[in-house]
Amino acid sequence: MAVLGRPNVGKSTLFNRLVGRQRAITDPTPGVTRDVLEGELDLGGQRVRLLDTGGYTLERGQLQREVSQRSLAIATSSDLTLALVEVGGLTREDQALFDRLRRLPDFPDKVVLVINKVDGPKQELGLGEFQALGFGSLAAVSAAHGRGIAELKELIRKCLERAGRAGDLLPDHQRRSDAELHLAIIGKPNTGKSTLLNRLLGEERALVSESPGTTRDPVGGTLRYRGRTLRILDTAGIRRKSRVSEAVEYYSVNRAIQSIEQADLVVLLMDVREGVSDQDKKIADLAVRAGRGVILALNKVDLLAGPKAEAKAGLRGIEEKVRFFFPLLDFAPLVALSAATGSGVDRLLAEILEVGRQLQRRVPTGRLNLAVKHWVAEYTLPVRGKNVKIRYATQTGANPVRFLFFVNSLRLFPQRYLSYLKNRIRADLGFGKVPVDVRLRES
Numbered sequence: 001m002a003v004l005g006r007p008n009v010g011k012s013t014l015f016n017r018l019v020g021r022q023r024a025i026t027d028p029t030p031g032v033t034r035d036v037l038e039g040e041l042d043l044g045g046q047r048v049r050l051l052d053t054g055g056y057t058l059e060r061g062q063l064q065r066e067v068s069q070r071s072l073a074i075a076t077s078s079d080l081t082l083a084l085v086e087v088g089g090l091t092r093e094d095q096a097l098f099d100r101l102r103r104l105p106d107f108p109d110k111v112v113l114v115i116n117k118v119d120g121p122k123q124e125l126g127l128g129e130f131q132a133l134g135f136g137s138l139a140a141v142s143a144a145h146g147r148g149i150a151e152l153k154e155l156i157r158k159c160l161e162r163a164g165r166a167g168d169l170l171p172d173h174q175r176r177s178d179a180e181l182h183l184a185i186i187g188k189p190n191t192g193k194s195t196l197l198n199r200l201l202g203e204e205r206a207l208v209s210e211s212p213g214t215t216r217d218p219v220g221g222t223l224r225y226r227g228r229t230l231r232i233l234d235t236a237g238i239r240r241k242s243r244v245s246e247a248v249e250y251y252s253v254n255r256a257i258q259s260i261e262q263a264d265l266v267v268l269l270m271d272v273r274e275g276v277s278d279q280d281k282k283i284a285d286l287a288v289r290a291g292r293g294v295i296l297a298l299n300k301v302d303l304l305a306g307p308k309a310e311a312k313a314g315l316r317g318i319e320e321k322v323r324f325f326f327p328l329l330d331f332a333p334l335v336a337l338s339a340a341t342g343s344g345v346d347r348l349l350a351e352i353l354e355v356g357r358q359l360q361r362r363v364p365t366g367r368l369n370l371a372v373k374h375w376v377a378e379y380t381l382p383v384r385g386k387n388v389k390i391r392y393a394t395q396t397g398a399n400p401v402r403f404l405f406f407v408n409s410l411r412l413f414p415q416r417y418l419s420y421l422k423n424r425i426r427a428d429l430g431f432g433k434v435p436v437d438v439r440l441r442e443s
C-alpha cells in the first residue's frame with residue numbers, strides 16, 4: 001500500500017500516524033521526503049506494508065520528476081493507494097495526480113482519497129467538493145491530531161479485503177528479527193500443555209491441575225537453548241489454573257488461528273493415549289498453509305503400559321497412526337515425550353531449533369539455479385508440442401519459506417513437475433522439515 005500526494009499535504013505526518021513511529025522525516029520544505037520510506041501498519045492483528053513514496057509534483061527539476069515517476073510506479077504496483085489531499089482547495093498538482101490515478105488499472109477500487117487537515121467541524125464544511133471527484137472511498141482525517149485515523153484504518157482493511165489482496169498483508173512475525181523463535185503450544189485441554197511449558201521454562205509458571213479449569217492470567221515465557229532464544233507464546237489453554245471451578249478452556253480452531261499467526265512454529269500436543277482429534281487436523285493444516293513449522297508431539301509416554309519393549313512397540317503403532325492422520329505433514333517431526341518426567345523433551349527442543357533454522361534458511365539465487373539445472377537434467381520436463389522451460393528460480397521468502405519459478409508457459413507446465421521441484425527443494429537444499437511454498441510465474 002502506498003501514500004501518494006503533492007508536497008506538504010502531510011504525507012509524512014500521516015505515514016507516521018499510521019505506522020505509529022517516527023520513520024519519515026517531517027520537514028516543511030517541499031520535497032524533503034525523498035526516500036521511499038517503509039513501515040508497517042497494524043490493522044488489528046493484520047499487518048500491511050505501507051510505503052511513503054516521496055510525493056508527486058509538477059515541478060520541473062530532475063529530482064522532482066524522478067520522485068513523481070517513482071511515486072506513480074509504486075502506486076501502480078500497490079494493492080491500495082492512499083491519495084492524500086488537503087481540505088480547503090484543490091491545486092493543479094492534485095488535479096494532475098487525479099488524472100494519473102484515474103488511469104490506474106483498478107481505479108477507483110484501489111484508491112482511497114484521504115482528505116487531510118480536517119482538524120474540526122469547521123473544516124468538515126469543506127468536504128463537499130471532494131465527493132464529486134469519482135473516488136470510491138473517501139476518508140477525512142487530521143494526521144497531525146489523529147482525528148479519523150481509526151476510521152481510515154477500518155476503511156483500508158475493508159478495501160484490501162474486498163479486493164481480496166492478501167498479498168500486502170504481512171504476517172505479524174515478519175517484523176521481528178530472526179533472533180527469537182516464537183513457539184505456540186497448541187492442543188486439547190489436558191494434553192499437558194502447561195506441564196510442558198513448566199518443563200521447558202524450568203519453573204512453575206502455569207499451575208497444573210487434574211481438572212482442566214482455567215483462569216485468565218496470561219502465561220508464557222522465554223528460554224535460552226543452545227544459543228537461541230525461544231519465546232513460548234501465551235496461547236489459549238496454557239493458563240494459570242488456580243481456580244478449578246472456572247470454565248473449561250475450550251479448544252477451538254478459531255482460537256488457535258491467532259496463535260498460529262503469531263508463531264514461527266507450532267507444537268501440536270496430543271495425549272499419546274488419545275491420538276489425533278479433528279481439531280488437531282484442522283489446526284495442523286492451517287499452520288502448514290500459513291507456512292509455519294509444525295512439530296507433532298505425543299505426550300504422556302510414561303503412561304504407556306507394559307514392559308519397555310512392549311510399550312515401545314505400542315508407541316510405534318501409535319506413531320504410524322498419527323502419520324496416517326496427517327498426510328499433509330509428512331515432513332513434520334514427530335516427537336514422543338513425557339512432560340511429567342522430562343523424557344523426550346531434549347529431542348523436542350532439538351527439533352524446534354532445527355525447524356527454526358530451516359524456516360529462516362535462505363538459498364542464494366546462484367546456488368538455487370545451479371540446483372535447478374541439475375534437477376531438470378535428472379528428470380526432463382516433458383515436451384508437448386512446445387518445450388516447457390524453467391527460465392529462472394529465486395527464493396522469495398524465508399519464514400514462511402517461498403520460492404518462485406519463472407517458466408515459459410504456465411499452461412503447459414505439469415502439476416506433477418511442481419511436486420517434483422518441491423521435493424527436490426526439500427531434499428537437496430535443506431528444507432526437509434518445514435512447509436515450502438513453490439509458485440510459478442510466466443515470463
Ligand code: GDP
Binds near residue numbers: 189192207238300
Ligand atoms: P493442559 O490443559 O494441556 O495445560 O494440561 P496440563 O498441563 O494441565 O496437564 C493435564 C494433566 O495431565 C495434569 O494432571 C498433568 O499432571 C498431567 N500430565 C501432563 N503431562 C504428563 C505426562 O507427561 N505424563 C503424565 N503421566 N501426566 C502428565
